[in-house]
Amino acid sequence: MADQVLNVENLSIDIPLSGDILHAVDGISISVNKGETLCIVGESGCGKSLTSLAIMDLLPQKAVRTVDKLELNGSSILNYSDRQMSDVRGSKIGMIFQEPMTSLNPSFTVENQMVETLARHRNIRGKEAKKLAVQMLEKVGITPAKQRLKQYPHQLSGGLRQRVMIAMTLLCEPELIIADEPTTALDVTIQAQILELLTRLQADFNTGLILITHDLGVVAKSADRVAVMYAGQIVEEGSVYEIFDNPSHPYTRGLLSCIPVPGKIKRGEHLGSIPGMVPSLIGEFTECRFAGRWGDTLGKEEENIAHLVPIEGVDYAFLVHGTTDHVVRFCCNSCLKKSKSKISKGVN
Amino acid sequence: MITYALKRSILAILVALTVSMISFSLLYISSDPAIAMAGETASDADIEAIRELYGFDRPIVVQYWEWLKKAASGDLGKSYYFRTDVSHLIAERLPTTMTLGLCAIIFAIGLAVPLGVASAIRPNSIIDRVSLFLSVMGQALPSFWFALILIVLFSVNLRWLPVSGSDTWQHFVMPTIVLGYYAAPAIMRLTRTGMLEVLSTDYIRTARAKGLRPPVVLFKHALRNAIIPVVSLAAVQFGFMLGGSIVVETIFALHGAGFLAWESITRNDLPTVQGLILAFSLFYIILTLIADLINAWLDPRIRIG
Numbered sequence: 236m237a238d239q240v241l242n243v244e245n246l247s248i249d250i251p252l253s254g255d256i257l258h259a260v261d262g263i264s265i266s267v268n269k270g271e272t273l274c275i276v277g278e279s280g281c282g283k284s285l286t287s288l289a290i291m292d293l294l295p296q297k298a299v300r301t302v303d304k305l306e307l308n309g310s311s312i313l314n315y316s317d318r319q320m321s322d323v324r325g326s327k328i329g330m331i332f333q334e335p336m337t338s339l340n341p342s343f344t345v346e347n348q349m350v351e352t353l354a355r356h357r358n359i360r361g362k363e364a365k366k367l368a369v370q371m372l373e374k375v376g377i378t379p380a381k382q383r384l385k386q387y388p389h390q391l392s393g394g395l396r397q398r399v400m401i402a403m404t405l406l407c408e409p410e411l412i413i414a415d416e417p418t419t420a421l422d423v424t425i426q427a428q429i430l431e432l433l434t435r436l437q438a439d440f441n442t443g444l445i446l447i448t449h450d451l452g453v454v455a456k457s458a459d460r461v462a463v464m465y466a467g468q469i470v471e472e473g474s475v476y477e478i479f480d481n482p483s484h485p486y487t488r489g490l491l492s493c494i495p496v497p498g499k500i501k502r503g504e505h506l507g508s509i510p511g512m513v514p515s516l517i518g519e520f521t522e523c524r525f526a527g528r529w530g531d532t533l534g535k536e537e538e539n540i541a542h543l544v545p546i547e548g549v550d551y552a553f554l555v556h557g558t559t560d561h562v563v564r565f566c567c568n569s570c571l572k573k574s575k576s577k578i579s580k581g582v583n
Numbered sequence: 584m585i586t587y588a589l590k591r592s593i594l595a596i597l598v599a600l601t602v603s604m605i606s607f608s609l610l611y612i613s614s615d616p617a618i619a620m621a622g623e624t625a626s627d628a629d630i631e632a633i634r635e636l637y638g639f640d641r642p643i644v645v646q647y648w649e650w651l652k653k654a655a656s657g658d659l660g661k662s663y664y665f666r667t668d669v670s671h672l673i674a675e676r677l678p679t680t681m682t683l684g685l686c687a688i689i690f691a692i693g694l695a696v697p698l699g700v701a702s703a704i705r706p707n708s709i710i711d712r713v714s715l716f717l718s719v720m721g722q723a724l725p726s727f728w729f730a731l732i733l734i735v736l737f738s739v740n741l742r743w744l745p746v747s748g749s750d751t752w753q754h755f756v757m758p759t760i761v762l763g764y765y766a767a768p769a770i771m772r773l774t775r776t777g778m779l780e781v782l783s784t785d786y787i788r789t790a791r792a793k794g795l796r797p798p799v800v801l802f803k804h805a806l807r808n809a810i811i812p813v814v815s816l817a818a819v820q821f822g823f824m825l826g827g828s829i830v831v832e833t834i835f836a837l838h839g840a841g842f843l844a845w846e847s848i849t850r851n852d853l854p855t856v857q858g859l860i861l862a863f864s865l866f867y868i869i870l871t872l873i874a875d876l877i878n879a880w881l882d883p884r885i886r887i888g
Contacts, residue, residue, distance in 0.1 A: 293791055317797075325794030332792075337785040341884055342807050352793050387883040403793070 238269040240411045240443035241290070241328075244304035248285050248467075250297055257517045259285050259298070261467040267411060267443035272434065274454045274475075275447045276490070277464035280513050283447045284333075286464075287413045290445075291330060292320045308410065326356035329404035331433075333416040335396035339388035345372075346384035349403050356407045371402040375432060394425035398432070405436060411443040418453065430457055451494055455479065460560075463487050466514055466524045473561030483543065483555045483563040485573045486525065523569040543576045553578070584886050587879050595872045599865060603654070606860040607647050615639075654861060660854035664847070669858035673840060677862065679749050680832070680839035683758055684824040690763030691770055692817055699774025700806065703782060714775075718768035730761045730834045747836035758835045762828055766820045773816055777809035784808075811878050818874035822867040826859075 248260040260282040267273045275283050288294050290305070292315070305313040307327060315323065324330075332338045340348060349368040353359040359367065365384070372380035375398045388396055397417060404412060414433060418426035434457045437444045446457060454461055458475040463486065471484040482488045486509075493507040500506070511528040514520075543553035543563065551565035553576075565571040617634040618625075625633075634640050638649070653660065659669035702711035737757065738746045748754050781787060782805055790804045825840065832842040840859060847855040879885040 291792060293788065321791075321794045321796060323794065324792055330789075330792040332785060332789060334785050338789045340786040340790065340804050340808070342882060343804075344883075351795065351799075355793070355795055355799075387887065389884050390887065400789075 239306075240267050240269055240271075240308060241445075242266045242304060242306040242309075243290065243302060246286065246289060246300070246302040246305075248282065248289055248294065249299045249301070250295075251299065252517065255517050258519075259467055259516055260289070263462075263464070263467075263469045265445075265462060265469070267445055269410070269443055270438065270441045271459045272437065272444045272446055272457055274458035274461045275445065275464055276449060276451065276454055276461060278449060278513055280516075281464045282467045283449075283464055284415050287330070287415050287445065287447055290413065291324055291328060292317075293324075322356070325352055325404075325409070326407045327409055328411045328413065329407070329409035331397070331400050331404050331412065331414040331417045333419050335393050335400055335420060338400060339396055341388055344385055344387055345391075345399055349384070349399075349406060352403060352406050367406065368402075371406055372399070374405075374436065375399075375402045376428075377402070393421050394429065397421060397425075397429055401429070401433060401436070405440065408440060409442060411445070412437065413445045413447070415447045416449070417446075418450070419448075426453075433457070451490060463490065467516055468524075468566070469564065470566075471561075471563045473555070473558070477555065477558065477561040481555055481561065483553075483561070483574060483576060484565070485570060486528075487563075489528075520566070522567075524566045525570050525573075543574075543578045545578065584879065587886055588876055591872060591875055591879075595868050599868050602864040602868070603651065603861055604647065606857060606864065607650060608643065650857075654858075659858035659861070662847075662852055662855045664850045664852040664855070669854045672843065672855060673858055673862055676838060676840040676843045679837055680825055680828065680841055683755060683762060683828060683831070683837060683839060684821055686755055686759040687762035687766065687824055687828075688817060688821045690759050691766040691820070694763065695767040695770035696774050696810070696813065699771045700778055700801070702771075703775045703778030703809075704801070706779065711775075714771055718771050721764050721768040724764075726761050726765050727830050727834060729764065730757065730831060733757045733760065734834075747834075749835075749837045749839075754835070754837070758828075758831050758837060761834075762824055762831050766824065769820070770813055770817060773813050774809065777812055778805060781805045781809040807881055811881055814874050814877050814881070815871075818870040819867075822863070822870050825866055826863040 243266065244264045245262050246260060246264070247258070247262050250257040250259055263282075263286065265273060265275070265286075275286065277283050285294065285298070289298075289300050289302070292300075294300055302313065305311060307323065312320070312323060339345075346365065346368060349371070350360070350364045353364045353367060368384060369380045372383060377383050377395065377398050383391070383395070383399075388399075391399065401417075412433075417433065418429050421429060430453060433444070433446075446453070448454060454475065461471075461473060461475050461478040462469045463471045463478070463484065465486050471478065471482070471487045478487065479491070482491050489507075489509040493509065495506050509528055514524055514526070542556050544555075544557045546552040546554060546562070549564070551567065551571055553563050553565075555561040555563055563574075565574065617630050617637070617639050621630045621633050638646060650660070657670050659673070661667065662669050662672055665672060698710070698714040698717070702708070702714045705711060734746055734757065737744045744753050744756055745751070787800060787805055790800045795804070826844065828839065829841040829845045831837070832839045833845075840862070844856065844859045844863075846852075847859065875885075
């Protein structure tokens, strides 16, 4: 595909522990097109953040990354050296982190930290660089931009710092932005503003955006496509409408049933939750990854019985209603049964 | 920055006054200067005469005020032992000690900071093990023993360096190594821990995600933040070297201020001891002031509240 920015196939991340291996990410594939927003949703510890770090080749030293394909704009960056990768980071792929309070260096001014990126990747220095920094700060809604440039991170609020991070990331006009829970540390009103800003700028610059979040509200607002991650795997992937209208994996249904809907929930009634804990990812799985996590909330919506078409060659992977845009993967027969779906045979 | 520097300087002056007060009264409490001056064979009348002559019979507050006024104008009294001006005595000895201290702290920082950074980049690597070994040695070796080993090796066997004295720069090489090596371990370990901590912070991850080259990440973004506690530690150690280099000064026969202080204490030479304490504490105060100003320059959070 010509407008595909990122293509990752069969990515796994293993972290060796003393005598054992933690399979943090287990064979996931994702792709992002120009101007498209892919949301990766999942609980804490499901491997979302590691996935983003793996794309940037910024994993902790101990972690082992194995991947079949890692393509940026159609050309492989899999075998890039550290030096080549550092040319890609910040210029082709930009990253925004969860913690705006600690993600900026406390010892340098906003200007210093913005300008150094320009000098590094675009060889723009001095007045020209400063001008671009001011323009970008204005674009992300920081006023007065000139004064803010002179300030240090500790003089800015959390929301402002995240705006600075976004401005810094956009300075070199990357083709892909990875935002790892960019709004989690901010209060709700600021969250909405930052999210709106991010999606607007993404549309302006026509960049691909990977938005990592555990907030389905964020997904509904900004995603084009959604990948639901659980225990190191993508269990369901599809367009935002497909995922919200036809959730086919019981885990996706569980997640959706956790959203309190005004008017639907009665006083005194408990809010929805998924029982149990994320399974330990150390060692190999012997039982279903969802064991102990099936509660009443899962598979409640029997009226939404999905029609699954098996994908050849991949165990427990199906197209939902035959739509190529909506894929669901089960880890074993047990969760396949829990999904209460109908499986058709031999249809392509 | 200027406001901060002013505030900090006023504080330093107040601390200096307090220290002078404490050192003044401490010495008067510990022994009777009149008896010390008169000697063991003196009669009661002689002691009384000395007491009146030097004004020891006046209230202690008055004595302090008189002493402080004179001290401010550079007159620290006459040494009981040398019968010369204390200020003159200190001015004569201090350059030796200062040179030694300065060389030693530069040597210590020059050895410790690169090793600390290198071990933090690759924890548990060979270089980390070597620097750990060096710092354990530095802390465990008594400086007199290490000094003697150096003398045997470089002066007696190889004949590269003079054994003692303070005439040429060669005389300062071994004392610098001994004194500096003693101070290096703490600086090395603090640099290592600081760097390890800073390297795992979010803003270092940001710097890497921006595609900055490893040296920029390491020296611009990490070291600047990690070095802040090291500056304070080095200042304190430098101050300690000025007053506490007695052993080293004795072995290498460097007649510095530390040696003079030790001599004067054994001789009950009160004005000299007082003068030295004042000089040492002033240096301490100036050093910590400089360290704080450096840190304020390094860390905007100190500078801009």
